[in-house]
């Protein structure tokens with residue numbers, strides 16, 4: 001079919017075997033069910049002229065134009081046909097009326113920006129990832145509907161594509177004065193910052209794979225992100241919330257609109273909530289119900305989620321609101337209209353998560369391990385026949401392993417895998433025993449030609465670990481990764497394979513990845529979290545001979561903490577003071593925040609007298625001197641670091 005050229009000189013077209021696979025998939029999919037296409041265009045008011053949104057720093061933050069190849073009606077053999085359908089649906093772009101009183105700007109960022117008509121202004125549900133894309137969404141509705149102030153902001157959950165754009169919508173002064181409330185579920189702030197700080201550098205690096213953020217948009221590269229096109233590369237922000245929903249069900253009137261908040265912790269995010277609008281008969285499903293089965297384990301790295309709890313919260317929504325609602329809309333994808341359709345989607349997704357949980361444990365209780373389950377678990381055929389129950393963001397493969405990981409952990413019970421050799425240590429032995437590089441390459445080529453890509457990956461991966469400079473091995477591994485990637489329905493898995501192929505061919509790419517941090521997020525850390533994050537950055541080998549007990553006092557907030565360095569380990573307890581500390585440091589929390597965002601150093605604050613010191617500060621200074629700045633561009637695969 002497609003004879004388009006590959007974006008990479010070493011890239012390959014879909015192989016005959018991949019073409020056969022895609023054809024077999026096309027034959028089984030329920031293309032006759034076209035309701036998604038009616039729903040995703042319904043209510044379109046305006047599509048803007050522009051396709052790009054620029055970041056304030058000068059880079060392109062968002063670019064729908066680079067995906068226009070998806071709109072030519074061509075079937076690409078390098079894209080799973082089910083994923084291609086989803087990728088076309090996510091070409092959504094513009095301002096849509098969900099119903100009178102509710103509008104969405106879709107396709108300006110990974111997530112939608114939803115506007116509810118309040119008495120005095122727009123009540124915004126979720127803000128997109130970046131200041132720039134949120135600002136563009138507000139400008140879009142102001143231009144095509146009418147210009148109104150933002151009267152309230154609701155963050156449905158603690159992921160950055162739902163709060164990062166807040167400064168593009170409201171002035172912090174109006175939030176602080178109480179004029180514009182920011183409404184969030186319980187635990188929002190803690191989870192919003194915790195998720196991105198302790199393992200943040202590793203997560204961003206891994207997101208190069210899961211989201212393919214720097215992999216070119218192409219039928220052979222990035223085509224979609226399942227719940228939207230991609231993640232915007234703009235400026236993230238955060239303003240401290242002013243109203244926290246703590247109960248399972250809470251009813252409030254916000255700017256004249258009655259809202260029933262439905263708490264759903266432990267689902268798609270640790271802090272999340274749905275909202276029902278009883279007077280509008282409209283159900284906001286947050287990110288709990290979108291047009292895909294989601295991640296129980298998100299491949300960039302995150303705590304494993306609870307498929308059973310997720311299912312139960314969808315079930316609650318079905319019984320609380322599902323008989324009354326006339327429209328269901330969410331922070332990603334498109335709305336569903338009519339009680340029958342809403343119930344169909346809620347039931348199908350409820351059952352998908354429940355079946356995943358139960359089906360996997362059903363097999364685990366018969367001895368199927370975390371290293372086998374992805375080849376064993378299958379959802380029932382009735383769920384496979386429903387588009388909204390297919391796994392574009394998650395995949396049955398990595399989600400099934402996640403369920404076992406949640407209940408049983410990563411070990412399969414075989415002592416041989418309990419303290420395995422590191423890949424780079426085991427690989428040379430395998431290569432030697434397999435008869436060396438030439439034999440492995442020859443077999444790898446045969447397996448590639450036969451379409452046995454995962455088997456080829458098994459041996460070529462060993463060779464690449466043993467010989468990271470073996471270009472032929474890296475390129476053949478890339479070719480096999482690529483065909484596996486082309487065959488995936490899940491964007492997370494496709495992007496991981498295709499981005500890995502890209503790095504094997506060209507090494508780690510340049511470019512501006514989306515940021516999950518920034519001054520606002522750092523400032524939102526508690527002082528205890530800040531020191532806990534420093535403890536992760538500490539090179540403990542350099543403080544073997546250092547010990548201290550330090551009391552920290554924040555006069556402006558009244559907070560007190562004790563920080564100890566002992567056994568080359570930094571620990572912090574909020575709410576305690578040592579009776580006989582080596583040093584007491586008194587610094588306003590506001591002044592510590594300047595250190596947290598990197599504007600000044602801790603030593604500067606002492607030197608200028610902003611922080612006052614009573615006792616011996618040398619141990620604390622030695623600790624600050626032994627902190628490591630993490631470099632995000634570490635290798636995920638051997639031999640892919642940029643050439644110096």
Ligand SMILES: [Zn+2]
Pocket residue numbers: 111159161162287331332
């Ligand atoms: Zn999201």
